[in-house]
Amino acid sequence: MQFVFPTNLQLGHEHSEGFHQELLRGLTHKLNNLLAVIQGFSSLILMTDDLDPGVAENMQHIREASVNVSALSERIRSAGGCAKLTVQPLGLNDYLGVVEAALLEPFTKNGVQLEADVQAGLPPIQVDPTKFKDILIELLKNAAEAAGKTGGRAMLKIAGPGVITPAEQRRVDILVSNTGSQIQPEKLAEVFRPFHGTKNSNHLGLGLTIAAMLSHQMNLQIGIASENNTTTLWLSCPAA
Structure with a gap:
């Protein structure tokens, strides 16, 4: 399986902690105060x-619109690499039970059952728990919506070192897959770019951009592959 990574976003230190990120963080803060x-x-x-x-x-329409803009402001901040992180060791097996309802919500909404295979005894990973949940939700939502649209299946596999990546690399690997659709190779490299999603115009196309930015900030690796009528998102996390 050939994965494509968000290298076209040019995620470097100057992009995550530079002038434009500080400006965007300040502007969204001011906007939220007005909202x-x-x-x-x-x-x-x-x-x-x-x-x-x-x-x-x-x-009521005014109030609902202001609430939606506040939520969009937070997504823009994450997509711009401006999220504030508190990185710490996280035991994934216990954590998944805590956030299970939020992770399953996209599947309930789209009428899709999630097939999960989570290895027991996973080593802790070094992440910001809240932002890590945001990444997982973006990946799972992507799979749920795609599977729901085509009547396909959705799968989650989480494995410890030595199963997907070599044991000496000490990584926990997360695969989120859906069947029933395939992204064309020429479009695959664009899925992490903002406003370049493969969905309709009702979507902003920020979900995978946010996942890529947050992954970069936490030193996680993210990639996507699409072949044989199956699309797979891969998130690789170094053990704490």
């Missing part, structure tokens, strides 16, 4: 007892 004011005042207005139904409906 908090909009959300607060719209919520207060909606609490008015004799509020006109038409006004109430419009205020």
Whole structure:
């Protein structure tokens, strides 16, 4: 299986901690402050007892839009390599049980069953737990949506050192696969680029960009392969 990696993003130190990242982090922070004011005042207005139904409906739309923009702001910050990380050893077997509901949500939404094969006794990995969950959700959501659209299957395999990569490299490898569709080779190299997703225009095309950026910040390796009507995303994590 031939994997393609996000080398075209040119993820280097100057891209993760440079001037533009500091600027983007500051701008999104300012934007969120303004959105908090909009959300607060719209919520207060909606609490008015004799509020006109038409006004109430419009205020609800305003509040929902501001909440959605806040969520988008956070995704933009991650996609720009501006996420703040707290890296620590993480026991993956126990952690998966804690975040199981969030990881399964995309499959419930798309009516797809996830076939999971998680090796017992995995060594801890060195990651930021919250941002690592964000990566997993992006990979799993990608598989769930693709499988749901074509009636394919979705699989998750997590293996310790020596199963997928050589034991001496001390890596925990995560494979997320879906059947039923295949990405053309000329498009495969673009999937990690922002706004270049293979889905319809309702998607921003930031999911795999975010996964690639966060992986780079945590020294994880991410790649994608698509052949024989199966697409596989590979996340390789060094053991702590």
